[in-house]
Amino acid sequence: MAAEGGIDLRLAWRDGRCGDVDVRNRRPLEVWQALVGKRVEEAVGLAPLLSSICSMAQGLAGVRACEAALGVAVAVEHEHARALVAVVERLSNHLWFWLLTAPPLLGEAPAYAEFRVGRAHLAEVQAAAGLAKGAVQLGGVDVSPNAARLETCLSALEAWLAGQGFGAAPPSFLEHLVRLGGAPGRLLRFVMNGPLATHGATSLAVRPQLAQVAASVRADAAFARAPTVAGAPVDVGLLSSWASHPLVTQAIAAAGPGLLARLTARYVETCALSEELRRCAQILRPLQRQVVVTSASGQGAGTAETSRGPLVHAVDVEQGRVVAWNVVAPTEWTFHPRGAVREALVGLSAPDVQTAEQAARFVVTVLDPCVEFTVSMES
Numbered sequence: 001m002a003a004e005g006g007i008d009l010r011l012a013w014r015d016g017r018c019g020d021v022d023v024r025n026r027r028p029l030e031v032w033q034a035l036v037g038k039r040v041e042e043a044v045g046l047a048p049l050l051s052s053i054c055s056m057a058q059g060l061a062g063v064r065a066c067e068a069a070l071g072v073a074v075a076v077e078h079e080h081a082r083a084l085v086a087v088v089e090r091l092s093n094h095l096w097f098w099l100l101t102a103p104p105l106l107g108e109a110p111a112y113a114e115f116r117v118g119r120a121h122l123a124e125v126q127a128a129a130g131l132a133k134g135a136v137q138l139g140g141v142d143v144s145p146n147a148a149r150l151e152t153c154l155s156a157l158e159a160w161l162a163g164q165g166f167g168a169a170p171p172s173f174l175e176h177l178v179r180l181g182g183a184p185g186r187l188l189r190f191v192m193n194g195p196l197a198t199h200g201a202t203s204l205a206v207r208p209q210l211a212q213v214a215a216s217v218r219a220d221a222a223f224a225r226a227p228t229v230a231g232a233p234v235d236v237g238l239l240s241s242w243a244s245h246p247l248v249t250q251a252i253a254a255a256g257p258g259l260l261a262r263l264t265a266r267y268v269e270t271c272a273l274s275e276e277l278r279r280c281a282q283i284l285r286p287l288q289r290q291v292v293v294t295s296a297s298g299q300g301a302g303t304a305e306t307s308r309g310p311l312v313h314a315v316d317v318e319q320g321r322v323v324a325w326n327v328v329a330p331t332e333w334t335f336h337p338r339g340a341v342r343e344a345l346v347g348l349s350a351p352d353v354q355t356a357e358q359a360a361r362f363v364v365t366v367l368d369p370c371v372e373f374t375v376s377m378e379s
Helices: 027-034 042-050 055-072 076-105 112-128 148-161 171-178 182-192 210-217 248-254 258-280 330-334 340-345 353-367
Strands: 008-012 017-025 296-304 311-319 321-328 372-378
Touching: 008 340, 008 353, 017 340, 027 042, 027 171, 027 321, 042 055, 042 321, 055 076, 055 296, 055 311, 055 321, 076 112, 076 182, 076 296, 076 353, 112 148, 148 258, 171 182, 182 248, 210 296, 210 311, 210 321, 210 353, 248 258, 258 353, 311 330, 330 340, 340 353, 353 372
Parallel strands: 008 372
Antiparallel strands: 008 017, 296 311, 311 321
């Protein structure tokens, strides 16, 4: 498994405010070159192992790219089954944030026990769906759902999520915020009632198209390190995805497109994924994956959604062997040298440098780099 690297941020601190941010990304993006020269079927099996972060999404984007390169049309039923395991991973990642990452922001201990319970519920749902193994395979997925057990497991998961504060999201943000329980309620109220609500503001953006991203990284592999649209970085995170949701719209109206809005978007998606998981489960049918001829040549692109934004894989295949494999991940959009993290931090003000550093760490944590990061202040 590859090391995940890290991100270093150096803030220029002058006269009580941040004037500029130097973003240095140490993530080892060249790890994907390990797949070049391998047979497609072997590369597909290895792809999820090259990243410990969002490994299922990495595998799904990769297998979709390879299927496109080979000219394989996978039946929609197989994509429905793949969607279920993708939702399980995204929901697990959101629970990691709310239960393990968020509590220390409030001076609390991570809720390890609760997180383990949530992960166990998700594992039971996936097992009952008959998808415990091999969702990342050329030609689709072998599925053998147990409908009765699946319903039981889904109901148990939904009851547990509701107890953690992740029931159906209501239409009124401020009214709901007062009584919202669990980790999301504590964090959202802490931000709403303090000086951080408007921190971390960024521009909203339209997400780039899959074909556009794939063409750009295929033309220049360095694009993956600092991706742009028309020469400019864009924010592909949850705030852009959920900006039109009533709760997020109300959060933006209350405090602008900053931390409060970003956390609200994450809360909304966490609640929505529980509903999406049930929809995916209800349309599962017994399936056998298709037989795929892997000796073809071609180019393909595949995508998968993560808890941080869209992931894109672009693959070139010649006679069944990988000749190029490039990945554009959401972290590289958000932590572009001129991207959302810089926009969120430039202009940050505080009475002293220590308070500014604490606020900067809070902002970066909410932006969620998915790897270790450092923040240093330079006067």
